[in-house]
Amino acid sequence: MAAQRDDTKYTLGSVLNHVLLHQTLIGQEALLQMEMAGDDPDVLVGCTGGGSNFAGIVFPLLGQQLRGGKKRRIVAVEPAACPSLTRGQYAYDFGDTAHLTPLTKMHTLGSTFTPPGFHAGGLRYHEMAPMVSHIKELGLIEAKAYPQLACFEAGIQFAKAEGDFAGAGGEPCGARSD
């Protein structure tokens, strides 16, 4: 979109309502897959940088809950080095450091916040999507902040326990070898 228009320099790829809406494809597909598997999750966990992939999986399932469906535990996990949802203020702020975006109400560390360097680049964003911030304020989700090494360790443990780790002739995906 930015390349096609003279009056546009950049389009945000996370945070804004239309991006979150687009990402809800993930949750809609997850619901169909759960139906095929004859199962249903009790807990949803997602990483939250700007909030788009998290909203993508969570919103369709939360929608079910808000229409009287099953209540699930929903946990947003963010980097301890950039903890907007757990430690930011719920206030109107800019989405960018140049202050070109409209003001939106969200959890923010301040648009001038400079996070320390760490590996997950897109998780160094100073704010959380307004709609994810809102459901946090409504008490519909929990938020936790973890340091990157603990997350990498958990990822490796999960891959070893749940998948065919590095194609090393392990069990098929979903089978446990422990």
Ligand SMILES: Cc1ncc(COP(=O)(O)O)c(C=O)c1O
């Ligand atoms: C590499 C990378 N990681 C994470 C994110 C943030 O993801 P989300 O908005 O799904 O939290 C982005 C972009 O926003 C990204 O480019």
